[in-house]
Amino acid sequence: MLASRPEVPEPSAAAREKARVLLGPRLGTSKVLVGEESCERFANDESEAEGRVPDAVVLAETADDIAAALAVAREAEVPITPRAGGSGRTGGAVPVAGGIVLLTLGMNQIKEIDRREQLAVVGPGVILGDLHTAVERENLFYPPDPNSWAACALGGNVAENAGGPRAFKYGVTREYVLGLEVLLIGGQRLWTGRRTVKGVTGYDVTALLVGSEGTLAVFGDITLRLLPKPPAVMTLLALFRDVPQAVGAVAEIVAAGLVPRCLEFLDGTTLEAMRRAGNPIREGAGSMLLIEVDGDEQACERQAEQIAEACDAVGALEVAVAQDAAQRERLWAARREMSPAVRRLAKFKLAEDIVVPRQRIAELLERVERASEQHGVRTLAYGHAGDGNLHVNFLWNDPDEVPRVEQAIERLFRDTIELGGTLSGEHGIGVLKAPYLHLEQSEALISLQRDLKRVFDPQGLLNPGKIFAGPSHRAC
Numbered sequence: 001m002l003a004s005r006p007e008v009p010e011p012s013a014a015a016r017e018k019a020r021v022l023l024g025p026r027l028g029t030s031k032v033l034v035g036e037e038s039c040e041r042f043a044n045d046e047s048e049a050e051g052r053v054p055d056a057v058v059l060a061e062t063a064d065d066i067a068a069a070l071a072v073a074r075e076a077e078v079p080i081t082p083r084a085g086g087s088g089r090t091g092g093a094v095p096v097a098g099g100i101v102l103l104t105l106g107m108n109q110i111k112e113i114d115r116r117e118q119l120a121v122v123g124p125g126v127i128l129g130d131l132h133t134a135v136e137r138e139n140l141f142y143p144p145d146p147n148s149w150a151a152c153a154l155g156g157n158v159a160e161n162a163g164g165p166r167a168f169k170y171g172v173t174r175e176y177v178l179g180l181e182v183l184l185i186g187g188q189r190l191w192t193g194r195r196t197v198k199g200v201t202g203y204d205v206t207a208l209l210v211g212s213e214g215t216l217a218v219f220g221d222i223t224l225r226l227l228p229k230p231p232a233v234m235t236l237l238a239l240f241r242d243v244p245q246a247v248g249a250v251a252e253i254v255a256a257g258l259v260p261r262c263l264e265f266l267d268g269t270t271l272e273a274m275r276r277a278g279n280p281i282r283e284g285a286g287s288m289l290l291i292e293v294d295g296d297e298q299a300c301e302r303q304a305e306q307i308a309e310a311c312d313a314v315g316a317l318e319v320a321v322a323q324d325a326a327q328r329e330r331l332w333a334a335r336r337e338m339s340p341a342v343r344r345l346a347k348f349k350l351a352e353d354i355v356v357p358r359q360r361i362a363e364l365l366e367r368v369e370r371a372s373e374q375h376g377v378r379t380l381a382y383g384h385a386g387d388g389n390l391h392v393n394f395l396w397n398d399p400d401e402v403p404r405v406e407q408a409i410e411r412l413f414r415d416t417i418e419l420g421g422t423l424s425g426e427h428g429i430g431v432l433k434a435p436y437l438h439l440e441q442s443e444a445l446i447s448l449q450r451d452l453k454r455v456f457d458p459q460g461l462l463n464p465g466k467i468f469a470g471p472s473h474r475a476c
């Protein structure tokens, strides 16, 4: 749903004033922003979700600061919304009812990198790209790599269970979170999980909290599992005539038993946007795969050869291997630049993140094309083809087109579910997808999750309006 703001009751003026009055003395005025001008930039994130300017922003530097803010929220009965890098795509960090925004970006210390235990302990504000650099210096590897790695932080990654191109081989953030320092509404602090390789004691509360989108608890320190850094990496680029050919190549690669660490797909309209942004992509190419393998040098070469064969078998126009690190980086920089390049195609753009079983990718894309014609809405698609995770983008110029775009989006979600898929692979549900949760999950399952939410947050103050829509949204 475009620019939707859920029906979350706003706190009274007296409650908001009480929160403002309590925050200063508890945290120190240097850690509390108030006033429209200072707080305005925390009303939105990188999505179309509509927020309200928060009444106060807490700049947390320690877990005690988080606890103090959560205590004030409960005392004053105002909503509180955790926030890290603000790069979320579904409005998770958007304060839909005002109240307090709790910014954990200042907690940006890498506290420990243990080579023997292969783990790291980081604050929730550590920028993902900084963690990659730090662990790789120690010859270690943290695989999750959302394309926003230069802007997003570990607190947001854990809350969204972030994925990225390398998820095909290495899985998503949940696979790497060993333990969490957890702060509950009211300020109680506890620790979940472990530092050991194995451990099955009690319920896996850590796994429950990963992906909880800031609705159950706020994270302080995060303990992460690391891997040895792969000795070599090789990147290939394959161009195809059209989308079915590229999807065919993905099937061939997987059928050959290969597991590249990345298998990124881009359709023809996306390639056109990249050409316009100055990337010299061969004319006539109607789809692309960006493929990356890792392992030792020989294993990389062997895999690259097999991948090239798989691409040739379906009639690829061209398969090229990056010759050095600089060429590799240029390919990935072009991939990262793709999102802004696509944005320039129209005044408005919405990227929906869905997943279908790999064998149904072609079918889904055909359905998207049909819906696009039927509703008269421009679309394009790219994504992580290895795990069936596609980002279908809707483009429009005129606000009058919005109802048609909304119909096309709902069609996409219904098609996704019909093909055995799921509504989000990595961006979460947040505000924007909450109205559609019922398409995928039963009433009973949603109700069980709401009960869980009440256990953690009986007053519904922690990040309200996310994941679960109010009753009026059920009609769509």
Ligand SMILES: Cc1cc2nc3c(=O)[nH]c(=O)nc-3n(C[C@H](O)[C@H](O)[C@H](O)COP(=O)(O)OP(=O)(O)OC[C@H]3O[C@@H](n4cnc5c(N)ncnc54)[C@H](O)[C@@H]3O)c2cc1C
Pocket: 045, 046, 081, 082, 083, 084, 085, 086, 087, 088, 089, 091, 092, 093, 104, 124, 145, 146, 147, 148, 151, 152, 153, 154, 155, 156, 157, 158, 159, 160, 161, 162, 163, 164, 165, 213, 214, 215, 217, 218, 219, 220, 339, 426, 427, 463
């Ligand atoms: C150009 C671009 C590319 C992207 N590519 C990818 C991609 O490849 N893969 C992918 O998965 N995502 C991608 N994203 C989406 C986004 O970057 C991820 O969802 C990321 O994990 C959000 O991190 P953040 O630090 O920006 O979190 P925010 O946006 O600040 O917050 C996200 C959620 O985390 C919660 N939160 C934040 N901090 C805490 C905390 N300390 N404790 C508890 N909850 C907290 C917030 O309440 C919110 O619900 C992309 C975004 C952009 C703009």
